[in-house]
Amino acid sequence: MSSSLYLAKVTPENVDAARRLRVRPDQERFVDPVVISLAEAYAYGEIAWPRVICDGEQMVGFVMAGFDPAHAVEPYRSYLWRLNIAADRQKRGYGSFAVAAVCAEARRRGERRLWVSWVPGDGGPEPFYTRLGFRVTGEVVDGEIVAEREL
Template identity: 40%
Template sequence: MADLHLEPLSATTVVAANSLTLKPGQEQYAVPVSHAEAEQTIDPEAAWPRVVLDGDEVVGFIKGSFDEHETRPEFRCCIWQINVKGSAQGRGVGRFAVHGLADEARSRGFHRLTVIWERGDAGPEQFFLHVGFRPEGETRFGEVIGVMDL
């Protein structure tokens, strides 16, 4: 994983990004209920979709959102989605993606990055805690709202 880089989602990478195979049991955590509910109100211009490539291979996908006018603070500067190919997990791909999004957030003048996750044995909680998020509340669905100061 020495040649990791981020690229905008494109016609040549979208199929690979949509076909990432997670580890068994992780699929149920891919998109929290809060995101599915809020998706209709998020400004598509605020979206920041990127693939993580290792050389020429798509090994991850991250979608952020940057909207300083969003009324819900958990969606102003957030990770909307992150998926890492099961066979690439544990090799720094997710950390690389989160740090790339955090760098973009800083360059846009944001000071906090948020993410929402569901608790569960195969869920992403340990990953988000490990990369520097701290729980700061819950959604009305009981999902964790995590915050990282930038």
């Protein structure tokens, strides 16, 4: 994996490139587009942690976490909210890098676990997350499978 990988805040300079990021058409049922995440990031203010994923000069994806430590429902305290790797940049380790970066941010905030949920189905992200150590909790919320990972 490249050593020039980093996450960056969404800024006036990169927001156009961020909103143009697209997953493969057959993957669109598994993740909301970046514009939706940016609207949610605005609405959720301090809770949302949106970042673009960059490899050198190139933007390769978008990731958003949510941190709401006082939330009554445990999975909403520390969770991976969105992950979109550009269609032509997948399977190069960028998604794994983004998950590791979100785990590091969660640990930095004193969290012990990270939750995620996904839409089940062929071509979906389930094998990706289970490979990264997320364990299915048995809960299903809004049709999405809930999983957690110890940090």
